[in-house]
Amino acid sequence: MTTATETPVGVEAVRVDDISKVFGSGRGAVTAIDGMSVHVDRGDFLAVVGASGCGKSTLLSLVAGLEEPTTGTVDVGDRKVAMMFQEAALFPWLTVGSNIEIPMRVNRVPKAERRRRVEELLELVRLQGMAKKRPHELSGGMRQRVALARALAQDADVLLMDEPFGALDAMTRDILHDELERIWRERNLTIIFVTHNVREAVRLGDRVVLLSSRPGRVIEEFTVEGERPRRIDSAGIAEQAAGITDRLREEVSRHA
């Protein structure tokens, strides 16, 4: 944690070099990723878009260290990596507060300290006073905010997000975009955000990486123009998203 805050901005936080990932072997083998390189600077917000089978989720698993690349290297230094999914995956038998405490229990944080930090994290995601609720009592958007608080409780510098707002209604999603942007800045996080929603990618990302499908490769990288905070319904976002969508359609048509 301390090493990360001391690192000056502009230093690479995640470096994925020419990786490939093959699942299975022999004739049944599937190449999910082939020759992919992605670099993310500290404090950067990288959005990754692609159609089905582009290895988006595989990329995140590799960065999180849940899997090893077949070839190539993934380097996150000594940074801690947290991850969020489309489903909040909160433990239903625990209260919201206890859910957020889990990563701290793993890290052997003392109890009083855990309680204090749960309050602080809940305030950060604007769920103050919800510590005693159970996950099933919350709405989908609130559950995702709890999942975000839980991920932040890992003291991670790098946050990987796998379509985290994919299952939410549009209004909730827009609000969570604002919230995520705010927390990303306040906490100086490095984020890799995977989505199939091009507008969402342009709304959030400093850069958008477009991936090909089967196998996954980087087709093109776009730098998003426009001051933050952006609005998903602004003309600038729509225009940039349209350009990326065209490229994405070209790629999808290739598989017809």
Place this chain on the structure above:
Amino acid sequence: MPETTERENRHVQGLDALELQPARGKDDRNIAQVAGRIWSATWPKLAAIAIVLLSWQAVVWSGWRSEFVFPGPDKVLPTLFNEVTTPEFWTAVQVTMQRAFAGFALALVVGVLIGLAVSRFRPLRSAIGSLITGLQTMPSIVWFPFAMLLYGITESAIMFVIVLGAAPSIAGGLTSGIDYVNPSLLRAGQVMGLRGIQHYTLLIVPAALPMFVSGLKQGWAFAWRSLMAGELLVIINQQNSIGWALSQARQLNDAERLLSYIIIVLVIGIVIDVFFNWADRALRRRWGVSQD
């Protein structure tokens, strides 16, 4: 800037408040309505008892068997209440329940150990997984001759059969509980770095609990049946127990006592079942998977 923060805050909280409000309003309940609810929950049970008693009485009235071998509720219920006030009755219940709980506890230990081993080691699963299912389908009474050969006419023979009857269900409940832990929870645990003992205490055990409780409930049913069979077959030194009281009553051709004890066995079964259902419902409510 503080103004926009305040606005955003209100925006988020407004949306949360809308989401959290119940979709349907709830009526205020007064005493009459509470009483009505209690009544509507109770009367079907009372009606069920009435139907049983009436049909029982009807069979007696039809003269199918003499009242000597098949007495009606008017004879049996007073005998039952008489019986319940005697100290012998309570020793009998105590002995039986002690056996039941001891046997069930033993089955619990054996079942949990087997269940954990089977879910932990793959080869073991293929080897004895289906054996466990097979054992579950076996009527436990067929073990008694063998148990008596092994242990003689002793408590151990009864315990042996209770464990054989109940442990497979308990083991089965535990392994399926562990097998069906939601994969997204497993992934979340992995991402958070849950490892070793914490992986079990914080994730696997609580996640497997509802199915484990179902296994316990089923295991209890098998244990209770095995015990009743055991007490009828393995009578140790004329020791008082529910099974012994049953066979005593038969030998003395005391149909009234016989039927009283059958009712007692039924009532104990229902009481324990109510307990397991309560535990099951409490768990489900906590997990947020129940309807109410």
